[in-house]
Amino acid sequence: MRELVNTAQSKAWNGDEGRHWSDHHDRWNAVNEGFNEPLLAAAGIGPEDRVLDVGCGAGQTTRLAARTAARGSVLGLDLSGPMLDRARRVAAQENLDNIGFEQGDAQVHPLPEASFDVAVSRFGIMFFADPVAAFGNVARALRPGGRLAFVCMADPARSEWSAVYGRVSAALPAGASPSVASPSGDSDGPGMFSLADPLVVREVLTKAGFDDVRTEAVDALGNFGRDVDDAAEHLLGSGPGRHLVEVQEAAAGGDAEQRVRAALRSTLAPYERETGVRLRTGAWLVTAVRR
Numbered sequence: 001m002r003e004l005v006n007t008a009q010s011k012a013w014n015g016d017e018g019r020h021w022s023d024h025h026d027r028w029n030a031v032n033e034g035f036n037e038p039l040l041a042a043a044g045i046g047p048e049d050r051v052l053d054v055g056c057g058a059g060q061t062t063r064l065a066a067r068t069a070a071r072g073s074v075l076g077l078d079l080s081g082p083m084l085d086r087a088r089r090v091a092a093q094e095n096l097d098n099i100g101f102e103q104g105d106a107q108v109h110p111l112p113e114a115s116f117d118v119a120v121s122r123f124g125i126m127f128f129a130d131p132v133a134a135f136g137n138v139a140r141a142l143r144p145g146g147r148l149a150f151v152c153m154a155d156p157a158r159s160e161w162s163a164v165y166g167r168v169s170a171a172l173p174a175g176a177s178p179s180v181a182s183p184s185g186d187s188d189g190p191g192m193f194s195l196a197d198p199l200v201v202r203e204v205l206t207k208a209g210f211d212d213v214r215t216e217a218v219d220a221l222g223n224f225g226r227d228v229d230d231a232a233e234h235l236l237g238s239g240p241g242r243h244l245v246e247v248q249e250a251a252a253g254g255d256a257e258q259r260v261r262a263a264l265r266s267t268l269a270p271y272e273r274e275t276g277v278r279l280r281t282g283a284w285l286v287t288a289v290r291r
């Protein structure tokens with residue numbers, strides 16, 4: 001990585017969180033793939049477009065974009081080595097030759113100027129310490145008139161998985177509600193709800209060089225596991241789950257992991273269906289045009 005300013009995020013996404021997302025990329029895709037259709041429809045990618053996928057992770061949206069931009073090209077940019085390893089492997093298995101990946105911090109990565117027609121992101125743009133700088137960097141990489149389309153987390157009250165963590169936390173001895181917002185568990189850092197207020201989104205994007213900012217509510221029902229045990233295990237291994245265990249260990253010791261697992265299982269039970277444990281995520285679909 002040539003330059004890095006979001007160091008806490010880099011640590012998280014090159015550490016436990018990045019490994020969890022890479023090892024369980026299929027599961028995270030099952031959680032979030034309901035957003036692919038609205039995101040790609042809003043991006044309006046053409047067959048010859050040059051596309052940038054910001055915070056592409058293991059690259060599902062990058063691959064979908066590459067299929068649509070069949071005579072164009074797609075670059076996936078991400079901080080995370082483990083997730084990019086996964087992204088490269090899957091893209092090679094699928095014989096996509098108009099796709100590339102670079103490891104870099106979107107806030108400062110030296111992207112070539114005015115060289116993309118469209119920038120997209122599925123939840124990869126929420127963790128910037130300086131969002132105006134980051135979106136400014138993306139804006140410079142787009143040609144004038146180039147399009148931006150992304151999904152970001154809406155208020156946690158619109159997401160059932162957030163309520164699950166809240167209930168689990170309240171049911172446990174420590175009782176406190178830990179930060180579930182940041183993959184590093186750092187409640188002061190830029191968390192996943194940093195763009196939850198559409199007024200903030202508009203202000204950030206306008207300052208960064210975008211016009212015609214539009215925000216639309218989108219929801220998706222994600223599959224978190226085949227049954228309660230499987231979903232509890234998945235959430236336990238993710239950043240907020242590990243953070244809950246740490247809070248429990250510090251507050252009440254003993255077998256904190258076992259306590260969190262048991263509380264997750266009982267809290268998830270009402271969401272179990274024949275097709276799996278289904279929880280709703282509420283997001284904003286944001287579009288804008290580079291000035």
Ligand SMILES: C[S@@+](CC[C@H](N)C(=O)[O-])C[C@H]1O[C@@H](n2cnc3c(N)ncnc32)[C@H](O)[C@@H]1O
Pocket residue numbers: 006009013028029032054055056057058059060077078079080083104105106107121122123124125127128
């Ligand atoms: C919630 S994951 C989403 C990954 C992927 N877009 C998906 O939908 O599966 C957030 C991603 O943003 C990346 N990310 C966070 N901050 C970043 C930054 N400053 N520059 C580039 N990528 C970043 C993380 O490494 C991670 O892959």
